Structures are given as C-alpha cells and as structure tokens.
Amino acid sequence: MKKIVVVGSINMDVVIRVPHIPTIGETVLAKGQQLYGGGKGANQAIAASRLGGNVYMIGRLGDDAYGKKLYNELVNNNVKVKAVEYDTNFPTGTAYICVSDKGDNTIVVNQGANGRLDIEQIKRYECILQDADYCILQMEIPISTIEYVIDFCKKKNIKVILNPAPAHLLSDETLEGIYMILPNETELAILCNNSGTIEDMAKSLHKKGIENVIVTLGGNGSMLVNEKTTKHFPAMSFPVVDTTAAGDAFVGAVTVGLSEGMDLEKAIEFATCAAGITVSREGAQASLPDRKMVDSYFSMR
Numbered sequence: 001m002k003k004i005v006v007v008g009s010i011n012m013d014v015v016i017r018v019p020h021i022p023t024i025g026e027t028v029l030a031k032g033q034q035l036y037g038g039g040k041g042a043n044q045a046i047a048a049s050r051l052g053g054n055v056y057m058i059g060r061l062g063d064d065a066y067g068k069k070l071y072n073e074l075v076n077n078n079v080k081v082k083a084v085e086y087d088t089n090f091p092t093g094t095a096y097i098c099v100s101d102k103g104d105n106t107i108v109v110n111q112g113a114n115g116r117l118d119i120e121q122i123k124r125y126e127c128i129l130q131d132a133d134y135c136i137l138q139m140e141i142p143i144s145t146i147e148y149v150i151d152f153c154k155k156k157n158i159k160v161i162l163n164p165a166p167a168h169l170l171s172d173e174t175l176e177g178i179y180m181i182l183p184n185e186t187e188l189a190i191l192c193n194n195s196g197t198i199e200d201m202a203k204s205l206h207k208k209g210i211e212n213v214i215v216t217l218g219g220n221g222s223m224l225v226n227e228k229t230t231k232h233f234p235a236m237s238f239p240v241v242d243t244t245a246a247g248d249a250f251v252g253a254v255t256v257g258l259s260e261g262m263d264l265e266k267a268i269e270f271a272t273c274a275a276g277i278t279v280s281r282e283g284a285q286a287s288l289p290d291r292k293m294v295d296s297y298f299s300m301r
Ligand code: RIB
Pocket: 009, 011, 012, 013, 037, 038, 039, 040, 043, 094, 095, 107, 109, 140, 244, 245, 246, 247, 248, 284, 285
C-alpha cells in the first residue's frame, strides 16, 4: 500500500453561521457558534484516511484541551500520529470561520503551534517522510519548513502535492519539479500576479516545471493543465450547505485515487465526488465522507 505523508496544520475551527459574510465596517448577528476539528493539514490527512489511504501526519499542537481533542480525532480516523508533537509554549491553532446562508465562507487562522512546526521537527521524523510515495503540503506552517520539505522530497523522489493555501509566493526553484499543485482561483491569481485567464495562469505554473496543475473552481468544478491536456471537469451537483474543507476533501481524494493506481483523470472525478459530498454537510473534518459514501455516488455519476 502506498504511503502518504501530510505535513501541515491542525486547527480547532470556531464556526459562526451568519446570514451573509459581513463587509468592511458591517456588524452582523450570528445564528450560532460551533467547534469543529479543522486545519488544512489535518483535514487532508483525515480525508485521505477515510477514503482508505495509508496516512501519516507531521504536525504540531498546543499542550491544551483543543490539542488533545484534535490528536484523538486523527487517531480515531486511523492517521498515524507519531510525528505529531505538543508545543508547551504555544496554543493549538484556531481558525475563525464565518459561513453564510449560501454556504460561502471566510477564514482567519491564528497559527499558534502550527507556526512552530520547524525544520528541526521535520528532521526528527525524516525516517517517516523518507520512504513516502506522496507528500501533501499546504501553507499554514512556516514557509521555511515547506521549502525544506519540498527540497527533501525532490531528493528522495517523493511526489509533492502542494495545496498553496493560504497563497504565498514560492521561488521558481522551489516550484520546479513539484508533481502537483492545487490552488483555487483566488490562490492562483495571487501566485500568478493576476496575469491573465485561469487557463493562462495555470499554464504559466505548468511552465515553471510543475507536472500537474489543478485549479479548483468551486461550483464550476476544476481545470487540469499538464503536458498532455488542458481539461475542464464539471462539479457534481450537491446542495451547498457549507463549502469549508471541500478543497481539502479534493486534495485527500485525488491523492488516494492516484495511490491506488487510478489514472489522473479518474482520480480527479473521484475527488470531485468527495468534494461535492463535503459541501453538502457542515463543518470541516465532520463533513469529510468515507469510502463507502464516495463509491456509492461515484458509481451513479
Ligand atoms: O480548508 C479549511 C480549513 O482551513 C479549516 O478547517 C480551517 O482550520 C483552515 O485551516
């Protein structure tokens, strides 16, 4: 079974339901507040594990009640947690998420212990990373750590799957040789300085030496650009309740599909299905589907 290592953030999500996302200077009344397990790293690890992936996580929590709860969530979802450490000086990361009646969201992350997932911690767990087949990364941990992990993976021929969220510019040298990048439209525009159409920008990332560029387009599906093709994949139709973690479901699912030997286009369709189910349910980790559910919708498409 192929090995997937996720290096990334673990957050407690404080979710506030609002009638609409407030604009600058506007006050709105919330309909309520809930706590959910989240963090793009942990979400992607759990997404992949629920779909049958062999998943290891390298992450950092605060030594507090949120930290213990989130650690247990990973364990309960069969994610291997030997490389998840507790930081005694920084609290567990938190994300403050507004979800509107339309299911759209805004997210503000207080990094906490995620900001202390440093190169030294990666070095302590190189034995876990070195024989990975896929390494999934996002950008809620220090950039220096991300660059170190990418460099390490390239040397070991590990396929890097980078979800550049929140978007941060990386050098051309770092991007060259990455197996897959999955920005959403906003992240793509930031990475490419808003320099053309979605297709133009995706092609410009591919030209930098990234083998596969997949732009996730929310309700409009996704677009793949690689050496062989430029192809649009429509979204599957699900009622939109909460779009939080849809991108994470997509990243986890596409990696599991590939790790099982699906060709890339089939893996994208599989991931589209997982993301669709996720938007139809509330919360981040709470909304991620298991394999049985994805397979049942996937076979009906
Ligand atoms: O992608 C959704 C996630 O982004 C949330 O769970 C939140 O924690 C932030 O990391």
